[in-house]
Amino acid sequence: MTERLYYTDSYTTKFKAKVVDIKNVNGKIALLLDKTYFYPTSGGQEHDTGYINTAKVVDVLLSEDEEVLHIIEGEISTGEVECTIDWERRFSNMQQHTGQHILSRAFEILFSCETVSSRLGDDIGTIDLDAVDLNYDKIHEVEELSNKIVWENREVKIHLINASEVSKFPLRKPPKVSGTIRIIEVKDFDFSPCGGTHVSRTGEIGLIKIRRWERVKGGLTRVEFVCGIRALRDFQNKNKISNELVSILSVPEVELPAQVNKILDLQKEKQKLINSLTERIIDFEAEKLLQSSEKINGINFVIAKFENRSVNELKIFARKFLNLPNTVSILGSKTDGANVIMTRSPEVEIDLREILKEVLSVTEGRGGGKADFVQCGGSAENFEKMFDISVEKLKTKIS
Incomplete structure (x- = not known):
């Protein structure tokens, strides 16, 4: 061994x-x-x-x-x-691990939260806490207590004990091993059974910083944190991003959130206008397509092939033809690959899923839908084949 x-x-x-x-x-x-x-x-x-x-x-x-x-x-x-x-990696892991012990104990002292599990990754650390509603005030309180312990440069001791001695230590959690039990003590603050590597004094951690938190499965709250050199790198990255945004948006740092929200609101308004104008243009184009469509057995057979229409725009066209009497339509675009939509109005009693199945069997595409509305797609190279076969099959069906 x-x-x-x-x-x-x-x-x-x-x-x-x-x-x-x-x-x-x-x-x-x-x-x-x-x-x-x-x-x-x-x-x-x-x-x-x-x-x-x-x-x-x-x-x-x-x-x-x-x-x-x-x-x-x-x-x-x-x-x-x-x-x-590799000392740089080892020391960083030591900073994270002792920092995690301090952070977990701070949550326990301040909010009676137990750390259910922890994970110290290559970039960030996480602790999963039993149910707690966190906000920035609580997070700042935990950070202040944790960093107070760091800056007091408290001694971190290793105790190797047997099971009979466990009761002498106020452990934050029970040990999971038998035989010799290793206890990490942060002087007068935390006692935890642990087999990991740790700093010898808390001052070596430098800084403990919580980055974010979120609710996860099991009613737990996951807290993401960084310590020491990783906290420095995290701040350097955020400071660089913040300075770049200040330069781009020409506002002070404290006004960045408000400015971004203002831009997003303007973008939403512009998008509403674009959507409204697009709908009106499609109304006009749909009417022209209907007027010029071929009539087969009293059915309007609308065919439209577009070079630069999005799938969402195809669907707007499709919904309009879907609600017109005695109308079937085939609409296609090769924006972002091959996209073909087929529709039929209630009076046309055919199941478009049957036609779709035939199309997919010879074009290696993918798709699905309902009896009156189907959609298929594939690679851009297959667009012409997919569209032409769809036209052929649907035309045969209504003839």
């Missing part, structure tokens, strides 16, 4: 170890060492990366029998090896 040295030391990044086994895991080389500081993905925390000799460590896993498997790219032999952990 590999000796897991990261349990007592999160700061060592260079060490020597022996390769005791080389395995194949899903077609990749996996090394088993006699001891390791590499942290495997577990407990909601992402794995370390780095090098073993010159081979790149791209993943670290826990096997079913709890062995630490180092997934590498490159060749390596058994014997003693030099190991190097």
Whole structure:
């Protein structure tokens, strides 16, 4: 069994170890060492990366029998090896993990919210809280308490205890393991069973920032956060975006939301006008198409092929012909691929789904609809074929 040295030391990044086994895991080389500081993905925390000799460590896993498997790219032999952990990634994960403990405890103290689960990804961290209605005032309160603990630079201790000693610690949650239990203590603030890597003092976290929150399944609230270097990068990105918007919209930063809402309102008004004018134009064009349509057995047979009509505009045409007496229509456009719509009025007793089935069988298209309204589509290259076959089949049906 590999000796897991990261349990007592999160700061060592260079060490020597022996390769005791080389395995194949899903077609990749996996090394088993006699001891390791590499942290495997577990407990909601992402794995370390780095090098073993010159081979790149791209993943670290826990096997079913709890062995630490180092997934590498490159060749390596058994014997003693030099190991190097990517410190930037490791330290960022440490900041996130200790930050998560502080954040979870702050929610518990202020609003009696329990952290049901947590996830520390490569970019962001999340905690899922049992039912809580959050708003900016509550979020700011949690952030202020959390960062107060950070800036007080409190000691973070590791306690390795057995089950009989658990009652001595005011744990935020019960341990999930038996045997030796590892407790992470944020001095005079939080005690949590945890197997992850952590900073030794809270000041190393720098900053804890909540980015957003949302309700998720199970009546939970998911809170997204960043700590330390990730909080800095997040602020840098947001500051860049904010400055660009200030320049584009020529308003102070505090007026950005109001200005964007103003633009959106204007856009909605313009879109209403465009829709109204489009409807009037389509009314005019539909009337012309009806007047020039071929008459077959007393049925108006409307055929229209457009170069640049959207599917929504085709549907507006279709609804107009659908409500006209003794009328069938075939409307097509190759904007965004092949699009063909067929309609028939109530007096024309044919099932357009039967025609659609025939069309699709020879054009490799897709579609569906009802007896009086069907729509099919496919690649732009198939448009002419799809349209012509639709015309042929429908014309035959009403002749």
